Amino acid sequence: MNGSNIQTDDFIQTDNLALTHWVWLEQPTEKHVQSRSVTSVRLPQLQRDWLKPIRQWLDRIEITNAEMARSICKLIPAQCPFERTVKVFGRTLFHIPPMCKLNPVYEQVVGLRFRALCYLADVCGEDVTPYC
Known part of the structure; x- marks a missing residue:
């Protein structure tokens, strides 16, 4: 050849x-x-789930005061910060999908943020729209 x-x-x-x-x-x-x-x-x-203790710890965190709840809501974003749509001159070049679902403790972190929002809305009576 x-x-x-x-x-x-x-x-x-x-x-x-x-x-x-x-x-x-x-x-x-x-x-x-x-x-x-x-x-x-x-x-x-x-096989062992090495992240199980971290997941359990995040699930057991109780929101006990408004300042803690506000800090959690500010620290954990409402949407994935990595998701982007790249546009040039109004035309979409490409889209970067959300990467948060790759985080092995994603569900626990989102749950913690939700509990903090519920605490602020239900217990403290605050408007939570600034955190959404």
Whole structure:
């Protein structure tokens, strides 16, 4: 071959790379199937949620005064600060989706902010629109 790409239905060759088809080098036997099933049963028992104590701690935080509630509402944004729509001359170039859902404690943080807003509205009787 002269270094050019040749493509057919069965064969792709690019310089030094040739892939004709997939082949199992070792067929699974009864022993392999049994050992895999035993391993898969043990695996979930070994997994541990390392963030569970942090999630529980955030869920247990009680809002006890208005100043604490105001601080939480100011500290935790109402919307994801990373979401952006990039426009040039009125035309949208691209959109960056919200990344907050990737945060492993997102639900707990949003719940804490909600509890703070509820405390300000229900207990203190404050207008919470400045925090929304």
